[in-house]
Amino acid sequence: MSLRIENLSVHHGAIHAVNDISFTVPKGQLAALIGANGAGKTTLLRTLSGLTKSSHGTAHWNSLNLLQSKPENSVRNGVSHVSEGKSVIPELTVEENLEIGALWRRNRKEMIESKKSVIEIFPRLGERLSQRADTLSGGERQMLALSRSLMSKPELLLLDEPSLGLAPLVVEQIFQSIRELTTSMGITVLLVEQNAMGALKIADVGIVLNLGKVAVSGSASTLMADPQVRAAYLGY
Amino acid sequence: MHNLKASNISRFFGFILFGVILLIVGNSVDELRVYQGATVAMYVVAISSIILLTGYSGQVSLGHGALLAVGGYGAALLRNNFNAPVWLCFAGAVLLAALWGALLGATAARLSGPYLAGTTLALAVGLPSIANQFKFLGGEQGLIFDIGLPPASLGEMFSLYKWFFWIASLAALISMWWLQNLLRSRYGRVWRAIRTQSIAAELAGIHVARSKILAFTVSAGLAGLAGALLSMTISTVSPGAFPLTLSFALATGAVISGVTTLGGVIIGAVTLVAIPEIADSIAHRIGASENVTNNLPGLLVSGLLILTVLFVPNGPVEQMKHRKKVHI
């Protein structure tokens, strides 16, 4: 039971956005994928969820071939991707945003239960169920995006820059919630972040991406102690 | 610079040569073909007007029939009320349609894509019916547009259809020549810049709106000329001569020609004229019923349009160029 990526390459036209990447995330672990702008992090996530076509290599979640599966089918198999930039639908209400995550199950009862359980995790959403999503603050939107993803009861979460554009205090809250997902619900998380420090702090393992290749990888604590990583990505 | 001039001159002679060939061909085929030749020339002008608008400045018009109508009525009014000479009628048609085009373009510059398409479509549905309402436009019957007999100096054997063919071909040659030069000028480059990179063009200091209006004006002027030519060949202008199907046919002709280049314009024009005849012969051969015979041309045109959009979206000429590049 794990996320296994082998020799994965992705091209954007002539640009080699992801270049022969291999790594494994064991089940129940939180992996932080860090690196500068344009390192290929977002492309990698989009490829894993099926939004972007790969040119070479394989990627599996358990027995599911991620590269052959459309995004809407990957969700059905427990893989959920929260895309970059507070991926909520502003025109819909908070409740509707939650519900679309569980529509595919076609089960009213399960939907209501899932809603209840995510509201327990993020009570603030519960107070705003009938508001339109565009009335939420940045942090609340990120919570909503996470919750929508949880509505589909994922086993593997692919998170793209959940801290983007949020105030430091809110970032900390979001990171804590993500850690909780792994610790108490056993969800495997691949977390893409520019905020390398914050991400490594909560992660079990870290992978550093540079120009489409894996530069360094290892346990999060080792990476944080690595002088090169510190200098290049953590800024001290 | 010298090169440019040289190619200009050679192109000029190319046009002259083409004209001479037309003359010889025109003398050696029967009346029906000569008449069809005049129609092809009219379509060449009309289609190039759409290509200029769509392919070069990125605006869509589904209502060019309305602009053709403006030109046709303008020419007929000049002829009937002031007994203007034929060339002046055509010039008047161009100017009047261009004026309308400028007004329309000022509105159109604020719209894009489907909005512009729908607005021009609405115009094409409505304008002919407006002509019905005004007395001086002759109502449903419309107006007569008689350019008179060919000059006696051309000989007694010179038929009226051949006269139409001469006028239409000359008009088409002149406008294509002029248009080619225009597109190679600063304006042409500006239009292309707007079509491909509207925002970048604006940032580079191009007045996008003004350039779009200019494109609309020029296009409308050409459409007016085409309208006058069309009216000439059928000797009348009436609302019924500019139905919605004409506008659609012109858009089809432009797509079949390849909207991004003037080079294929003759393909579209010939296709539009040839399809009814091809359809006729097919229907005849398979002994089709009246319903099929009546609707086969529409089916062929629409089918061709869809196939073109699906498989050669940039038109046959661009496709061939592209293929050559790939092979070399």
Added chain:
Amino acid sequence: MFQILNTFLIGITSGSIYALMAISMVLVWRSTRVVNFAQAGMALLSTYFGYEVVNRFDSYWLALPVAMISGAVVAAFIELVFMRVLLKHSNSGPIASIAPIIATLGLLGLIKAFIGFFWGNQDVNIESPLSTVGFSIGTQTLSLSPMKLLILIAVSMLLLVLTFVFQKTNIGLALRASAYAPEISRLAGIKVDLVRTFGWALAGAAGGAAGMLQTANGNGALSPDSLEFSLLLAFGFIAAVIGGLDSLLGAVFGALLLGLVLAFVLTYVGGSLVFITAFVLLLVVLIVRPAGLISQKAGRRA
């Protein structure tokens, strides 16, 4: 005073038919971001299916649902075998922005030719199932016949059903989500392609109803080149744009406004100006409120 009431009734009736047409354009726009100029042609085709039913079973009441269902089937079929291929083929290149427009025009031509093949170009007739003579109050005749009343009731019911589907059902939520944010919807597990097809089918059904009602509201004549359908095409588009193309409520509002304005112009100014009025109304809205009278998002770049 009585004339004002009558004009109002005429305007509301024709406006409600435009509303169905505008709704079908909005549904397609929302699901595929294509303004479907073949919509009126599709409506015409479904009306011909309705005509066949009237012809064989002599029942307008059977023909109306048949027209709606056949409209849905035709639209779903077109989306499945045609639009998907088209949008995949022409999503880049110089004419990417106009290719769908041109293609729907081609579709319109194909549908008309198809109709001509089977039914000919002459008028066929669908007789009005109810009296078209207006109710009378005292000595005066109201511009509200049993048929017009039926139209108003039928359209209101369809609107209610649509509103219910959109606001209260799962498929409605999926439709809205896919329209606003297809990518997020896919990531949430919604089969956006399937939802699109469903959106087209709904649009086709609305168009079928519009065609049947329009024919019965007019003189009952039906032909592939009929002006009624050109007007349905133009006015449906104008109404949808007035309302903002993205909003169903806006489409209904725009259509009723258009119907009323046109009716008053027809009665008090004259028939010659009806079309100009519609056109000017369209231009004014596009220039003054480019996002439509009812709209959530600004901007009209498509």
